[in-house]
Amino acid sequence: MTRTKEDQVELLLTDPVALANHSLQNWLQLSRAEVDELQLAGLKRRFAEMRERIPVLKKLADAEGVEAIERLDDVVPLLFEHTMFKSYPPSLLEKNNFAAINKWLGKLVTPELAEKIAAVDVSACKGLDDWFETMDRDVPELCLSHTSGTSGALSFLPCSVREFEKASQVRRLYAWNMSGPDTPDPDMHTAYPYYRKGYLSHLRGVGALVKALLPDESHFHPAYPTTLSSDVLHLGAKLRAAHAKGTLDRLVVAPELLAKKKAFDQQQAEMPQHLANFFDDIASRLKGKRVYIGGTWNLLHNMAKAGLERGLEGVFHPDSYIATTGGAKGVVQPEGWREEVMRFTGAKALHESYAMSEVVSGSHMRCAEGNYHFAHTAIPFLLDPETSQPLPREGRQTGRAAFFDLGADIHWGGFITGDEISVEWDQPCACGRPSRYVVGAIQRYSEKNGGDDKITCAASEQSHREAMDFLNTLEG
Structure with a gap:
């Protein structure tokens, strides 16, 4: 079947695995020229669709005089x-003023969704957990998540359920080693060394993967059968930030939150028993089965160490798919962690990726040569770390990573990271994949600069400040 260029762009944005006819080999071998052309067309279309419809984007585009996208760097x-994504006044969370937070959120999304968000009655919400549960129930197409809040403030990410589905379908290409739409279901299980549910962006992603990869929920085996409390995570982030600033004695904690903290402490006390049950389950019911296990490297390593201490080795089928990405910011990876994960799981390979919560479609897979190949669904940019002006898309360049998430369909997908990366734009990788890739180590500028990382936007400072002010004008 011959597809027009418009059809191909539509698929890249709405059903990317169909662009490669649900074949991993086809996906990996999409040519640079084809991907470049489709990405630029996809970016033009996303901007044309969203410029006048997402309030904070319109504010910034008006201030910068950007009316259309002709080249990638125009964005x-x-x-x-x-x-x-964390520019709301912190006092709103302290006062459980979720109506005002919803108003803030509405300026980051398309008008149809903003209208639904504004209509939700959140007046009875006593904290983040209540709020997320209410939003899930009343706006089912929205999959609101949050980051870990290492700075003391949580970022709230307004993604769609469909965004997570599209990203999970791409991951299924890899996990099932798909050769077409009729690839048989491998009857996978997931052993997951963390909580069953939660609103942390990583847990949201796991929830979507479970639906895409597993026959049903009974094939999902979490270590802890409860929901991770976002309220307790937020309290932990605030405590760390106050401790770092020396203001711990001035921190006021609401009684409801203290009660949640006590419940969480009780969960922690029960964890050893849950963990024992988890490993018993693995050793009996999942022995020799093909599994998908995804998590940050430290989560996987801790699971492997605990399993090896119990005498468990080579537990799963060799064709199991073990996937890992970053995490544990500031923690040095110990020697031999990969080997311990492989020894415990028995898998033939460990599949590593470079990703961030804010770019749902951007999981950049590491090849046998140790390079991270850019996902077709996220356009990479390299910016000057001082000015955030775009660096040339040629040769080998080092700078600040930024991405445009083409999968983002209800919010604007452009995002600047805190990562320093080196990109090889021209030289093909020895692994044989035609895509461009990251070479060498990925480092956070905050770690490089002694904890400080002030991102300078390529937009004029005035334009960016006006957009932030606009986002936080919550009255009226």
């Missing part, structure tokens, strides 16, 4: 820095 002044 750089419109890439959001990470502070955009």
Whole structure:
């Protein structure tokens, strides 16, 4: 079947695995020229669709005088820095003023969704857990998540359920080693060394993967059968931030939150028993079965160490898919962690990727040569770390990573990271994949600069400040 260029762009944005006819080999071998052409067309279309419809994007585009996208670099002044997603006044959370937070959220999304968000009655919400549960129930197409809040403030990410589905379908290409739409279901299980549910972006992603990869929920085996409390995570982030600033004695904690903290402490006390049950389950019911296990490297390593201490080795089928990405910021990876994960699981390979919560479609897979190949669904940019102006898309360049998430369909997908990366734009990788890739180590600028990382937006400082002010004008 011959597809027009418009059809191909539509698939890249709405059903990317269909672009490769549900074949992993086809996906990996999409040519650079084809991907470049489709990505630029997809970016033009996303901007045309969203410029007048997402309030904070319109504010920034008006200030910068950007009316249309002709080249990829035209979008750089419109890439959001990470502070955009946590720019709500912190007092709103302290007062459980979720109606005002919803108003803030509405300026980051399409008008149809903003209208639904505004209509939700959140007046009875006593904290984050209540709020997320209410939003899930009343706006089912929205999959609101949050980051870990290492700075003391949580970023709220307004993604769609469909965004997570599209990303999970791409991951299924890899996990099932798909050769077409009729690839048989491998009857996978997931052993997951963490909580069953939660609103942390990683847990949201796991929830979507379970639906895409497993026959049903009974094939999902979490270590802890409860929901991870976002309220307790937020309290932990605030405690760390107050401790770092020396203001711990001034921190006021609401009684409801203290009660949640006590419940969480009780969960912690029960964890050893849950963990024992988890490993018993693995050793009996999942022995020799093909599993998908995804998590940050430290989560996988801790699971492997605990399993090896119990005498468990080579537990799963060799064709199991073990996937890992970053995490545990600031923690040095110990020697031999990969080997311990492989020894415990018995899998033939460990599949590593470079990803971030804010770019749902951007899981950049590491090849046998040790390079991270850019996902077709996320356009990479390399920015000057001082000015955030785009660096040339040629040769080998080092700078600040930024991305445009083409999968983002209800919010603007442009995002500047805190990562320093080196990109090889021209030289093909020895692994044989035609896509461009990251070479060498990925480092956070905050770690490089002694904890400080001030992102300078490519938009003029005035334009960016006006957009942030606009986002936080909550009255009226």
